[in-house]
Amino acid sequence: MEKLMRAPSRYVQDKDVILKMKDHTTMLGDSFYIIASKTAMKVTRPKIEKSFEETDVKLVFETFNGESSKGEINRIRDLVKENGSNVIVGVGGGKTIDTAKAVAYFEKLPIVIIPTVTATDAPCTALSVIYTDEGEFSEYLFYPTNPDVVMVDTAVVANAPARFLVDGMGDALGTYFEARACLRSNSPSLAFGGITQAGFALTKLCYETLLEYGYEALLAVEKKVVTPAVEKIVEAATYLSGVGAENGGLAAAHSIYNGFTVLEECEYTSHGRLVAFGTLVQLVLEGSPTEEIEEVIDFCLSVGLPITLEEVGTKEIDGKKLMKASKVACAEGESIHHILGGVTPEQLFDAIIATDNLGKHYKDLI
Ligand SMILES: [Zn+2]
Numbered sequence: 001m002e003k004l005m006r007a008p009s010r011y012v013q014d015k016d017v018i019l020k021m022k023d024h025t026t027m028l029g030d031s032f033y034i035i036a037s038k039t040a041m042k043v044t045r046p047k048i049e050k051s052f053e054e055t056d057v058k059l060v061f062e063t064f065n066g067e068s069s070k071g072e073i074n075r076i077r078d079l080v081k082e083n084g085s086n087v088i089v090g091v092g093g094g095k096t097i098d099t100a101k102a103v104a105y106f107e108k109l110p111i112v113i114i115p116t117v118t119a120t121d122a123p124c125t126a127l128s129v130i131y132t133d134e135g136e137f138s139e140y141l142f143y144p145t146n147p148d149v150v151m152v153d154t155a156v157v158a159n160a161p162a163r164f165l166v167d168g169m170g171d172a173l174g175t176y177f178e179a180r181a182c183l184r185s186n187s188p189s190l191a192f193g194g195i196t197q198a199g200f201a202l203t204k205l206c207y208e209t210l211l212e213y214g215y216e217a218l219l220a221v222e223k224k225v226v227t228p229a230v231e232k233i234v235e236a237a238t239y240l241s242g243v244g245a246e247n248g249g250l251a252a253a254h255s256i257y258n259g260f261t262v263l264e265e266c267e268y269t270s271h272g273r274l275v276a277f278g279t280l281v282q283l284v285l286e287g288s289p290t291e292e293i294e295e296v297i298d299f300c301l302s303v304g305l306p307i308t309l310e311e312v313g314t315k316e317i318d319g320k321k322l323m324k325a326s327k328v329a330c331a332e333g334e335s336i337h338h339i340l341g342g343v344t345p346e347q348l349f350d351a352i353i354a355t356d357n358l359g360k361h362y363k364d365l366i
Contacts, residue, residue, distance in 0.1 A: 001186070004193025006146055007243045008113075008124050013152040013235060015226045018047040018114065022055060025149055028110040029086035031058040035076060035100045037092035038063055040116040043156055044091050060085060068095040069133045073102045080107055087112060094120035098128035102141055110148040117160045118168035118234055119272060123150050124242035127190070146246075154226045154234050162221045163270075168237030169214050170272030170305050173296070174279040175241045176207035178335070179248025181286070187338035189249040199247030206240035209233065211295070215302040252285055252329075252343065253278035255336035256352075259329025263321055266313040269306075276305040277312050277355070284358070285343060285351040297362050307359035309352070317356070323349055 012024050025032070036044065041063060052059060060083050065072050080088065080103060088107070090100025091114040101122075104111035115123040122128075126143040157165075180203075182188070183195050209232050217233035220226070256278030260266045266274065280300070283293050297307055306312045314321070326345040329336055336343050 001188060001194040003196045004189065004191050005196040005198050005247050006126065006191050007247075008146045008148070008150045010149045011124070011152075011239055012149070013154060013231065013238075015155045016047070016153060017151055018044055018153045018156070019051050021048055021051040021112075021114075021151060022057070024151060025087065025089075025112050026055075026057065028112070028148055030056065031083070031085045032060070032087045032089050032112075033076075033080045033083060033085035034059060034061045034089040034091060035064050035096060035103070036061065036090075037066070037096045037116075040092035040096065040114075043116060043159070044114060044153070047153070058085070064092060064096045064099060066095070067131055067133055067135055068098040068102075068129060069131050069138070071133045072099055073106070073130075076103045077106055080109070085109070089114065091116060093117050094122040094129070095131075097122040098130070101143065101147065102128045102130070105141070105143050112149045112151065113147045114151050114153070115238060116156050117164040118157055118237040119164040119171070119270065120168070121171060121242040121245055123147065123152070123238055125190070125246045150238070152234060152238055154231055157234055158221050158226045158230055159224050162218060165218060165221045165233065165237070166303055166305065167270040167272030168241070169210055169218075169233065169303055170270070170274075170276035172206050172210055172237045172241035173299070173305070174250075174253035174275045174282070175244045175248060176203040177279055177282055178251040178253055178338075179203040179244060181251035181282070181340070182249030182338045185338055185340040187249055187251075190246045193247075195248055199244065202240050203244035203248045206236050206244050209236040209240065211299055214299060218303050249338060250335035251338040252282035252336045252348075255329040255334040256281050256348070258334065259325040259327075259348075260312065262328050263314060263325055265315070265321075269313045273306050274312055276300055277307065277309075280307060280359070281348070281351050281355045282339070284355045285339060285347065293358070297359070301362065301366070307355075307362060309356040311359075317353070322352060326352065
């Protein structure tokens, strides 16, 4: 398999960096169509307008309707055509960003991404998750290129509720271990290529950054301030985790997330929290050394990520339901099969029970 590395063309991150949007984006075009969620619009529009003050650049703002669906993508495509815009900008969380990426792809226009939370890997990757208009998962769209520009304003991100930062750290926690599993079994990355040293190095740095700065960054964001630790964690959760996962590949942690989404008990548990618990289960599945598992548990405890089933929403363990989730996680085509030797639903079920008991044990020690 040929080795492949891909990433956004430009990544910019700083406090109030949106005020410099003009400097980083006008090489792409002069008529911007800006799609933003309601909250994102309120927070970023004044800064975006200020950045383009005294220029001839045309800015059109449109509020995102909340679902990353074909209907919404087509609605916005029509508006973009009407306006004759030549650059698409997506501002907000995962769904807004995924919609903007799809619009840009279908209209063959460059794309600028401005995430306002760090909860997902959407900003840097070349794919979108598409839902039905009713919000059910529909499909993934894969693109030939990554976003042209990703701009992260750390003042905006630090002002979002701290739980988004924790979610982002949960999603980022799996990146190194999932890439390592893919490397061991020579499985393809999310970009359908072999794993480069560069890609794998990003995932390692992602994990090390979480361990070193995660707790400190969380305490700063709880007070809505930006410190060097916040800058490091925002980069880890946005760039290192996104580009790392795309070029390093997924394994059990994300399949476990997919499996748990069928349980109604986990309906309100975020992607990042489930991936964090899934990461621990993956380590148990792989028979990782105790020191490694303890390191991950300590990190989870420090930032409030789940280490037991109860913390992901399943108060009482119902064996039947857990088996159902295990089967979904082990469905054909799931990335859990990137674990060397493959994984059966029974093996996963046992690993989940063992992880939960391990988590309870560590909770009792506190
Ligand atoms: Zn993820």
